[in-house]
Amino acid sequence: xxxxxxxxxxxxxxxxxxxxxxxxxxxxxxxxxxxxxxxxxxxxxxxxxxxxxxxxxxxxxxxxxxxxxxxxxxxxxxxxxxxxxxxxxxxxxxxxxxxxxxxxxxxxxxxxxxxxxxxxxxxxxxxxxxxxxxxxxxxxxxxxxxxxxxxxxxxxxxxxxxxxxxxxxxxxxxxxxxxxxxxxxxxxxxxxxxxxxxxxxxxxxxxxxxxxxxxxxxxxxxxxxxxxxxxxxxxxxxxxxxxxxxxxxxxxxxxxxxxxxxxxxxxxxxxxxxxxxxxxxxx
Amino acid sequence: xxxxxxxxxxxxxxxxxxxxxxxxxxxxxxxxxxxxxxxxxxxxxxxxxxxxxxxxxxxxxxxxxxxxxxxxxxxxxxxxxxxxxxxxxxxxxxxxxxxxxxxxxxxxxxxxxxxxxxxxxxxxxxxxxxxxxxxxxxxxxxxxxxxxxxxxxxxxxxxxxxxxxxxxxxxxxxxxxxxxxxxxxxxxxxxxxxxxxxxxxxxxxxxxxxxxxx
Numbered sequence: 423x424x425x426x427x428x429x430x431x432x433x434x435x436x437x438x439x440x441x442x443x444x445x446x447x448x449x450x451x452x453x454x455x456x457x458x459x460x461x462x463x464x465x466x467x468x469x470x471x472x473x474x475x476x477x478x479x480x481x482x483x484x485x486x487x488x489x490x491x492x493x494x495x496x497x498x499x500x501x502x503x504x505x506x507x508x509x510x511x512x513x514x515x516x517x518x519x520x521x522x523x524x525x526x527x528x529x530x531x532x533x534x535x536x537x538x539x540x541x542x543x544x545x546x547x548x549x550x551x552x553x554x555x556x557x558x559x560x561x562x563x564x565x566x567x568x569x570x571x572x573x574x575x576x577x578x579x580x581x582x583x584x585x586x587x588x589x590x591x592x593x594x595x596x597x598x599x600x601x602x603x604x605x606x607x608x609x610x611x612x613x614x615x616x617x618x619x620x621x622x623x624x625x626x627x628x629x630x631x632x633x634x635x636x637x638x639x640x641x642x643x644x645x646x647x648x649x650x651x652x653x654x655x656x657x658x659x660x661x662x663x664x665x666x667x668x669x670x671x672x673x674x675x676x677x678x679x680x681x682x683x684x685x686x687x688x689x690x691x692x693x694x695x696x697x698x699x700x701x702x703x704x705x
Numbered sequence: 706x707x708x709x710x711x712x713x714x715x716x717x718x719x720x721x722x723x724x725x726x727x728x729x730x731x732x733x734x735x736x737x738x739x740x741x742x743x744x745x746x747x748x749x750x751x752x753x754x755x756x757x758x759x760x761x762x763x764x765x766x767x768x769x770x771x772x773x774x775x776x777x778x779x780x781x782x783x784x785x786x787x788x789x790x791x792x793x794x795x796x797x798x799x800x801x802x803x804x805x806x807x808x809x810x811x812x813x814x815x816x817x818x819x820x821x822x823x824x825x826x827x828x829x830x831x832x833x834x835x836x837x838x839x840x841x842x843x844x845x846x847x848x849x850x851x852x853x854x855x856x857x858x859x860x861x862x863x864x865x866x867x868x869x870x871x872x873x874x875x876x877x878x879x880x881x882x883x884x885x886x887x888x889x890x891x892x893x894x895x896x897x898x899x900x901x902x903x904x905x906x907x908x909x910x911x912x913x914x915x916x917x918x919x
Contacts, residue, residue, distance in 0.1 A: 424884060425826070426832055469831070494724060518723060545719075547863040
C-alpha cells in the first residue's frame with residue numbers, strides 16, 4: 423500500500439455562527455466559534471479542515487461565508503466546505519469565500535451532471551462527494567442524504583463507483599451508524615469502498631480514541647480520517663472557546679462538563695505520535 | 706526600505722486564486738488577481754496558479770491573450786512562480802491530451818500518474834516530502850537560492866499529472882509516490898514552480914513564498 427502521509431482532518435459541523443456536535447448526526451450541541459477551533463487545530467498540525475453546514479438552509483448562508491473567509495485569511499491548509507451546495511454558483515461562491523474544495527451529497531443524487539460539470543469547470547480535485555452510509559439488515563450499505571434522514575435507494579459501493587466515473591476527486595465516507603458514539607469506525611464499509619474505487623477516500627464517523635485511528639490506518643488503504651468529538655472536547659478542555667458562546671443551541675451540557683464515556687479526549691499531536699510510533703507516515 | 710512589492714496573480718478563470726492572495730496578504734505583500742496585460746507586466750512579481758485540465762487552461766490563456774504576456778514576464782527577470790497546473794503549463798506539451806502544446810518555457814513533457822500500475826490512488830492528494838536534487842543545488846539562480854528547503858519537509862499535493870523536464874538541471878526537488886519518483890518543483894533563473902501548493906502547506910509553505918519573493 424502506497425500512500426502519502428496519513429491525513430488527520432478535524433471536521434467542524436457548523437450551525438449559524440456556531441460549531442456544533444451531534445450524535446448520529448442528530449441532537450446538536452453548541453461547542454463554540456468554529457474559527458477559534460480551526461485556528462487551534464491548524465497550530466496543532468491538522469492536515470486539512472472540513473466545515474460542514476449542518477442546517478444548510480438557503481437563508482443564512484452569509485454567516486457560513488463569513489466564517490470561511492475569516493478562516494481562509496489565517497489558516498493555510500486545505501479547507502473543504504459542505505452542506506447545501508446545489509449549483510455551480512454555490513460552488514463558485516464558497517470557493518470565492520476561500521474554500522479549496524466543496525463536498526456535495528444531496529445535490530449529487532438529484533443531479534449527477536452537477537458533479538461532471540463541476541469537475542470539468544473547477545478541477546477534479548475541488549470536487550469531493552460525501553457519501554453517508556447506513557448498514558441495512560441484509561449487510562449491504564445504503565447511501566443516505568440530509569444527515570442520514572433520507573434514503574436514496576442507492577447501494578454505497580455502486581454509488582462510489584458512479585461518482586468516481588462522474589469526476590469526483592475524493593470521497594468523504596461517513597458511517598452514520600457509528601457517528602458520534604466513539605465506538606470505532608466501520609472498517610468493513612471503508613475497506614469495501616476503498617476496494618471499489620481508485621480515488622482517495624477520507625473516512626468519517628466513529629473515532630473515540632487514537633487507537634481506533636491507528637487500527638484503520640494500519641489495515642485499510644484509506645487516505646485519512648475526519649474526526650470531530652475527541653478533538654473538539656480536547657480543544658474545549660484547553661479553554662480555547664471561552665467567551666465565544668452565542669445564544670443558539672444547547673450549551674448546558676458544556677457547563678455540566680459531561681463528556682460521553684466512550685470518548686477519550688485527544689489532541690492531533692497525540693494521535694499523530696501514536697501513528698508515528700507504529701510506523702504510519704504522518705506529517 | 707522601498708515600496709511594498711506588488712504581485713500579480715494571473716487570472717485565467719480556471720482556478721482558486723483566493724487562497725494564494727490570502728497567503729500573500731498574510732506576508733504583507735500587495736497582490737492583485739488580474740488578467741490585465743498591463744497590470745501583469747508592470748507587477749514586481751507574478752504567480753501563475755491553476756487547478757483543472759491542461760488543454761482547457763491553454764485555451765483560456767490563448768483567449769485572454771495571456772500566452773505572450775507570461776513569456777514576456779518570464780524574460781523580464783522578475784520573480785515568477787507557477788503552482789500546480791501553473792507548473793505544468795510552463796512545459797512544451799502534455800502527453801495525455803493529444804500532445805497539447807503548453808507555454809514551452811521549460812523543455813519537457815507532462816505525464817499522467819495513472820499510467821503507472823504501482824500507483825493505486827489517483828489523484829495524489831495529501832502531504833508528501835520533497836528531496837532536493839543535488840545537481841540543481843550547486844547551480845541555483847540567485848532567486849531560487851533564497852528558498853531554504855530542507856529534505857523531507859512536507860508540502861500539500863493534489864494532482865493527477867506531473868512534469869518531466871528534459872534538462873535534469875531544471876529539477877529542484879523530487880517526490881516519491883506509489884513507487885515512482887517525480888519532479889515536484891523546478892527552478893531556473895527567475896522562475897520557481899512547484900507541483901505542491903505552498904499556499905496550502907502551512908507555515909512551511911508560507912515561508913517558501915516569502916523567501917522567493919523577498
